[in-house]
Amino acid sequence: MAPACVEDVLALVRARGGRASSPRRILLKVLFESGEHMSAEELARAVQQRAPEVHISTIYRNLEDLQRLGVVVHSHLGHGPATYQLASLAHAHLICELCGAVLEAPDGLFGELARSAKASLGFSIDPCHFAVFGRCSSCA
């Protein structure tokens, strides 16, 4: 049921009373086309290549709206800015605290933790929101 293209999302937006504005459309295009974990600033730069007058506060406001719609999620990969991506692409990350390397966690890596957190504490983890720090194989 995840929206598969820009127009799908805009339909969702309109269904909630929102408008298909030009900055919104371009931001969505960037999100669908671009790589993962982009910061608000990187997204702004990408949008500004097609519409230079778009302000970063518009990016932040749109990202917030899209998160409220469940289309986008943000995650924290380290000490810098948050990164944003389509919710359908969310995945967990391991970050090396020494060299800064970003590893994508394979599906299932958090399965056992999720099960035991649920069993022993009743807590349902979301491994994607905050990255897990540590040391990569070359730095450890």
Next chain:
Amino acid sequence: MAPACVEDVLALVRARGGRASSPRRILLKVLFESGEHMSAEELARAVQQRAPEVHISTIYRNLEDLQRLGVVVHSHLGHGPATYQLASLAHAHLICELCGAVLEAPDGLFGELARSAKASLGFSIDPCHFAVFGRCSSCA
């Protein structure tokens, strides 16, 4: 080998060419006496009860030094300020993304994740640095 009191740490500081200044001594006293995960601002307020002129930038600089010495660690428990504590007390946290509840993770909860991250990726996790988001039993 973890320093067990203020004077132990100050000995370490001196061994590295540092000085046992009064703000440093008071900050350490607060860290040894206080509860866990205190923000820089909370630490500053506590220090200022004994020495009102101590500036928060001094707190930040001392926390950085103490982290370099391995005496203190900081962790990120959510979207607010970082929290600091004695390295010997470090432990992992689970944070409810809805109600903000902070759960201390029992020892061993991350054992299986640590083993499989090491085995499959060569990555040594540090579960204490970033909290794990999710939903607590009452919010899930």
Next chain:
DNA sequence: GTGCTTGCAAACGTTTTGCAGACTC
């Protein structure tokens, strides 16, 4: 025309930095 959305500027909260003076050793 209604009201959502924008650009801009200004503020926010947290953390860092430059500097001249003060203190520890």
Next chain:
DNA sequence: GAGTCTGCAAAACGTTTGCAAGCAC
């Protein structure tokens, strides 16, 4: 006396907000 450390002010950083004008419907 050498060199670390301090308080203060100011800046840096990522992010949020107030406002009047502009645009989608």
